[in-house]
Amino acid sequence: MSDLHDPAPYDALLLLSFGGPEGPDDVVPFLENVTRGRGIPKERLKEVGQHYFLFGGVSPINDQNRALLDALRKDFADHGLDLPVYWGNRNWAPYLTDTLRDMVHDGRRRIAVLATSAYASYSGCRQYRENLADALGALKAEGLAPPRVDKLRHYFNDPGFVRPMIDGVLAALADLPAELRAGAHLVFTTHSIPTAAADASGPVAEHGDGGAYLREHRDVARVIAEAVREETGADRPWELVYQSRSGAPHIPWLEPDICDHLEQLHGAGAPAAVMVPIGFVSDHMEVLYDLDTEATAKAAELGLPVRRSATVGADPRFAAAVRRLVLERAATERGEPVRPCVLGALGASQDVCPVDCCPARVPRPAAAGADDPYA
Numbered sequence: 511m512s513d514l515h516d517p518a519p520y521d522a523l524l525l526l527s528f529g530g531p532e533g534p535d536d537v538v539p540f541l542e543n544v545t546r547g548r549g550i551p552k553e554r555l556k557e558v559g560q561h562y563f564l565f566g567g568v569s570p571i572n573d574q575n576r577a578l579l580d581a582l583r584k585d586f587a588d589h590g591l592d593l594p595v596y597w598g599n600r601n602w603a604p605y606l607t608d609t610l611r612d613m614v615h616d617g618r619r620r621i622a623v624l625a626t627s628a629y630a631s632y633s634g635c636r637q638y639r640e641n642l643a644d645a646l647g648a649l650k651a652e653g654l655a656p657p658r659v660d661k662l663r664h665y666f667n668d669p670g671f672v673r674p675m676i677d678g679v680l681a682a683l684a685d686l687p688a689e690l691r692a693g694a695h696l697v698f699t700t701h702s703i704p705t706a707a708a709d710a711s712g713p714v715a716e717h718g719d720g721g722a723y724l725r726e727h728r729d730v731a732r733v734i735a736e737a738v739r740e741e742t743g744a745d746r747p748w749e750l751v752y753q754s755r756s757g758a759p760h761i762p763w764l765e766p767d768i769c770d771h772l773e774q775l776h777g778a779g780a781p782a783a784v785m786v787p788i789g790f791v792s793d794h795m796e797v798l799y800d801l802d803t804e805a806t807a808k809a810a811e812l813g814l815p816v817r818r819s820a821t822v823g824a825d826p827r828f829a830a831a832v833r834r835l836v837l838e839r840a841a842t843e844r845g846e847p848v849r850p851c852v853l854g855a856l857g858a859s860q861d862v863c864p865v866d867c868c869p870a871r872v873p874r875p876a877a878a879g880a881d882d883p884y885a
């Protein structure tokens with residue numbers, strides 16, 4: 511086995527995230543950034559703006575990322591890993607281009623990138639790679655030499671991502687009245703995306719039938735459901751459902767929606783449910799509004815007891831997993847063999863996204879893949 515202490519060739523880690531508003535005045539410009547050129551109906555934008563205003567115009571995502579940065583720096587320091595950690599976003603300050611410019615000024619030339627999305631999909635993977643290409647292009651236009659960026663592989667099946675969620679489900683079950691626990695359904699939930707985007711997710715060989723996006727989510731859901739069964743001795747029914755649909759109504763997106771599903775469960779006599787947001791790395795607005803506010807209100811109206819299990823957030827096991835992901839990729843780049851550590855049936859996902867992985871509707875340059883114009 512290779513030496514899992516050496517970060518070379520990397521000289522920095524970049525946490526790459528979505529970004530979110532930090533106050534009421536930020537909400538509209540943030541939504542304009544998110545939706546630039548994306549054809550989201552005005553009505554949907556007004557509605558989503560209201561979700562943010564309900565929470566004072568503040569998305570939880572930025573504080574979640576600050577906590578993750580602290581956890582990463584602490585984990586790296588505790589393990590003698592001398593690798594600076596930076597943070598940049600797609601849609602709000604600190605903007606990716608500004609962070610990359612700072613990194614170049616600090617002399618960083620070879621950067622490992624961790625995106626706060628664990629799964630394959632256009633929105634969760636290629637779009638971040640397009641953002642990286644845009645930022646590198648902006649630096650080049652400023653006369654700076656673009657650094658090399660490598661995106662770390664999808665970590666949906668990493669034990670450091672999955673085990674905290676298993677603990678979260680056990681805690682949520684324990685919080686239900688004892689007589690409801692054994693029969694409680696596990697309702698795994700993720701971001702709905704257009705079915706066409708799901709079908710085209712992952713490398714070409716995985717396209718069709720929901721693609722890598724659904725395969726990966728089903729694998730994680732099954733691992734968690736089995737671990738919870740072993741731990742509690744109860745074989746609970748589980749389902750994978752969707753939330754946070756947007757887009758035009760005539761375009762098919764993944765279904766059923768969590769609220770429709772809760773209604774259906776209640777009608778079928780389910781005693782209780784635990785909502786498990788496996789699609790989200792931390793408590794995003796989608797979790798706070800779509801699950802904790804909307805779906806929870808729906809369940810209350812139905813008289814169906816529900817709990818929402820915790821997202822991974824800044825769990826120290828996740829920070830340790832990120833350290834391992836960086837060091838494994840570093841070893842791979844040095845040409846040394848590594849044995850990736852994964853749960854479930856799918857194996858480790860690719861280090862380098864091939865051409866046509868999660869294709870965009872309108873092709874654009876994307877960095878950190880086989881088609882990286884800057885590598």
Ligand SMILES: CC1=C(CCC(=O)O)c2cc3nc(cc4[nH]c(cc5[nH]c(cc1n2)c(C)c5CCC(=O)O)c(CCC(=O)O)c4C)C(CCC(=O)O)=C3C
Nearest residue numbers: 528530544548558569571626627633634701703756794795
């Ligand atoms: C798969 C996926 C993830 C998970 C992977 C990842 O984490 O990246 C994700 C994350 C997020 N999405 C977020 C926010 C929004 N997403 C939108 C729109 C969209 N998301 C989509 C997909 C995803 N989105 C899609 C297919 C659209 C339609 C338009 C388009 O094709 O682009 C819109 C516009 C309004 C609306 O339509 O809802 C907003 C405001 C926030 C920040 C939340 C916070 O503030 O805490 C986060 C973390």
Ligand SMILES: [Fe+2]
Nearest residue numbers: 633701754796
């Ligand atoms: Fe989104």
